[in-house]
Amino acid sequence: MARTRIQVPATARRDEVVEIRTLIAHTMETGYRAGSDGRTLPRDILRRFSCRYNGELVFSAELYPAIAANPYLAFSLRVDASGSLSFTWEGDNGFAQTESATITVT
C-alpha cells in the first residue's frame, strides 16, 4: 500500500465549493531512464486517478510518464450532501489503491 495524504474539510455548508487535495507516494518511473547497470528501468507509473462523491464520478485525471514522482492533485468540488468521497489510483503492474474520506454538509 502506498502512503497517501488526503485533505478534505470535515464540514462544509450546502453548495459550498471546497478544495480537495491528494498526495500519493509513487516513483512514477518513466520507462526512459537507465539504471545503475545501464539497462532501461521498466516503466512504472500511475495512469489514472478518479474521485467519486457518494458513488458519482466527480473528478478524474489521466497521468503520463512526464508527471513527477509522488503526484499531488488538487481540485474543487461543490458539495450538496453529506457522504463519502472515494479516491482511486490505478497504474502499471496492477497497481490499484482506494482511499476514502467523509464530509458533513450542513
Next chain:
Amino acid sequence: MTPRRRIVAALLWLGGWLPAAAQTDGATRRSGFDAMSASLQAMQRDDAQNPGMLSVADGEALWRGAPAPGGRACADCHGDARQSLRGVAARYPDWDAIDRRPVNLAQRINLCRTRNQAAPAWPPESPELLSLEAYVAHQSRGLPLQPSAKPELAPARAQGRELFAQRFGQLNLACALCHDALAGRRLAGNPIPQGHVNGYPTYRLEWQALGSLRRRIRNCMTGVRAEPFAEGSAEMAALELYLAQRSAGLLVETPAVRP
C-alpha cells in the same frame, strides 16, 4: 561550446579567481529556502503538498512499530517523539561516548537499532533510514540549529573547516569558493545557495525523492570531479560537523523541498 563545456569553463574561470573570503556570519546567513521560487516555497510550507511529509508519515509508523515481533519499538523507550525528541536533531552531529567518534542522526538511529533493539543497521540512503531520520528531524522543525558544543567534537570540526576551504577534484574547487564567496550569484542560471544544512533529509526535485546531506555532499563532490568522501568516513563526519556549525541559528525546515 556545448552547455556542459561552457559550465566547466565557467567553473575553471571561477577557480582561478580568489575573492576575499566572505564568510557567512550570523547576520548574513540565508536558508536556501529564500532563493527558491514562490511556488516551490509554497510546496515546502504546505504539509499537504510537501512530498517529504509522506516519508515523515512512514517514519512515524517505524517509530511506533517494533523492528521484530516482540521487540522494542523506538516509542517504547523514547515515548512520544513530539516531546522527547523536540530539539534533538538540531544539535546533531553529536559525540558518541561509547565509540568515541562523532555520529550524525542517521548513524545514531542505526546505533540505537544495533545496541538496543537487536536489529540490523539499515543501509545508508535506504527508505527506512531516511524516513525515520526525517521523522526525528521533523520534531525540531522551527527550532534554531544549535550544534553540540562538546569539546571532543572540536578537532573534527576544525578538520571540517579546513576541508571546506580545501580545493579538490579535477576542477580544483573548494566548497568555500562558491558557497561563501559567490553565494547569491548565479551558476548556469541557477542561484548559488550558501549551502546550509537546516532542511535534511531534503526532498530534492532533481532526485524526485528524499535524500540525506551525505548524498548532497557526494553530488557536489562529483560535480567538481572529485572522488566523494566515503559513507561513514572521518572526512564526511568532519565536514558535516563544520556545516552544522556554519548553519547554526537557522531554523530547522525538515523535510525541506529544494530544486
